[in-house]
Amino acid sequence: xxxxxxIRLLDSKQLEEFFVGENQKKFRVNQVFDxxxxxxxxxxxxxxxxxxxxxxxxxxxxxxxxxxxxKSYRSxxxxxxxxxxxxxxxxxxxxxxxxxxxVTACISSQAGCSLDCKFCATSRLIRKRNLFxxxxxxxxxxLNEQSKFYFNxxxxxxxxxxxxEPLLNHKNVVKAIKKMKMENGLNFSARKITISTSGxxxxxxxxxxxxLNCNLAVSLHSAIQKTRQIIMPFxxxxxxxxxxxxxxxxxxxxxxxxxxxxxxFDGINDNIEHIDALIKICKILPSKVNFIEYNPIGDETFRQxxxxxLRLYQKYLSSEGIVNTFRVSRGRDIKAACxxxxxxxxxxx
Ligand code: SAH
Numbered sequence: 001x002x003x004x005x006x007i008r009l010l011d012s013k014q015l016e017e018f019f020v021g022e023n024q025k026k027f028r029v030n031q032v033f034d035x036x037x038x039x040x041x042x043x044x045x046x047x048x049x050x051x052x053x054x055x056x057x058x059x060x061x062x063x064x065x066x067x068x069x070x071k072s073y074r075s076x077x078x079x080x081x082x083x084x085x086x087x088x089x090x091x092x093x094x095x096x097x098x099x100x101x102x103v104t105a106c107i108s109s110q111a112g113c114s115l116d117c118k119f120c121a122t123s124r125l126i127r128k129r130n131l132f133x134x135x136x137x138x139x140x141x142x143l144n145e146q147s148k149f150y151f152n153x154x155x156x157x158x159x160x161x162x163x164x165e166p167l168l169n170h171k172n173v174v175k176a177i178k179k180m181k182m183e184n185g186l187n188f189s190a191r192k193i194t195i196s197t198s199g200x201x202x203x204x205x206x207x208x209x210x211x212l213n214c215n216l217a218v219s220l221h222s223a224i225q226k227t228r229q230i231i232m233p234f235x236x237x238x239x240x241x242x243x244x245x246x247x248x249x250x251x252x253x254x255x256x257x258x259x260x261x262x263x264x265f266d267g268i269n270d271n272i273e274h275i276d277a278l279i280k281i282c283k284i285l286p287s288k289v290n291f292i293e294y295n296p297i298g299d300e301t302f303r304q305x306x307x308x309x310l311r312l313y314q315k316y317l318s319s320e321g322i323v324n325t326f327r328v329s330r331g332r333d334i335k336a337a338c339x340x341x342x343x344x345x346x347x348x349x
Pocket of ligand 1: 117119120121160161162163164165166196197198199217218219261263292293294295296297338339340
């Protein structure tokens with residue numbers, strides 16, 4: 001690719017300055033922004049209300065780094081996974097999940113992942129790079145078009161639960177969310193956006209300060225540091241006390257409940273000691289728990305707990321007034337479920 005930047009790296013002021021330097025009218029910025037963030041065009045030639053001259057100027061100075069190729073895979077349960085080849089040939093995946101009246105877009109924030117959650121297949125990939133905010137936005141834009149086409153409705157919810165750790169790329173995630181919220185663009189409501197983090201305290205404080213109004217989910221999986229460190233080794237650098245302290249900050253600033261994501265693994269965290277520890281943590285701040293079904297990733301170390309253990313967790317949590325739900329896995333047959341995103345279909349692209 002030529003050595004030009006994506007035009008979307010420029011904010012409206014910077015683009016205005018560029019236009020002035022090129023003897024172009026400032027008001028053209030609004031038109032260009034409409035093409036970029038509302039209509040989601042792939043090239044400057046599609047910007048049909050601009051003069052040929054202006055389109056040439058844009059073409060000479062900038063590019064649009066859109067995906068090279070997108071392939072889709074459809075699950076028997078209706079879930080659709082998109083394998084996206086980025087302009088630099090890195091791959092990411094995004095998933096469209098229809099449920100009742102909702103269509104949820106699960107999007108990626110990094111190509112690969114730098115964390116080492118032992119139960120997650122994505123962690124076996126190396127982290128290739130952070131996604132630019134426009135690449136995060138492009139996933140949503142594309143999935144929204146697909147959602148309208150296949151399900152006759154726009155995306156209702158967005159979850160940052162695809163590849164990567166969003167809070168290790170928080171600047172681009174924040175910028176992407178701001179673009180998704182733009183009134184003269186997709187006008188997406190931040191209340192329907194959930195950032196899922198494996199628990200990066202500094203990142204949690206940083207997004208609290210952004211005043212985005214989106215939700216926060218924390219992949220807890222164990223409220224006992226010793227166990228958490230075994231299944232999520234990186235967490236030795238981010239102990240539970242620091243995580244809790246950052247969540248207190250999050251709640252003070254945003255007044256938003258925390259959603260704890262929790263897989264109950266057979267023989268690992270399915271005992272009463274773990275239940276007690278979870279209850280204790282849940283009582284610190286307004287929160288709820290989402291039990292996630294474990295999706296096998298071809299490793300015998302981890303198995304979904306027996307159903308009685310799930311019932312026990314639910315009984316104890318409910319008796320303490322802690323709201324909890326169980327999330328059934330979607331799209332397993334096409335490797336689109338949580339923890340299964342590893343670009344496994346790229347060889348057939
Ligand atoms: N890095 C972020 C977001 C990506 S993972 C995070 O860790 O939150 C989205 C969710 O899937 C997380 O809660 C993660 O812990 C969970 N997950 C990972 N592997 C899984 C598996 N094999 N089965 C079920 N959930 C899994």
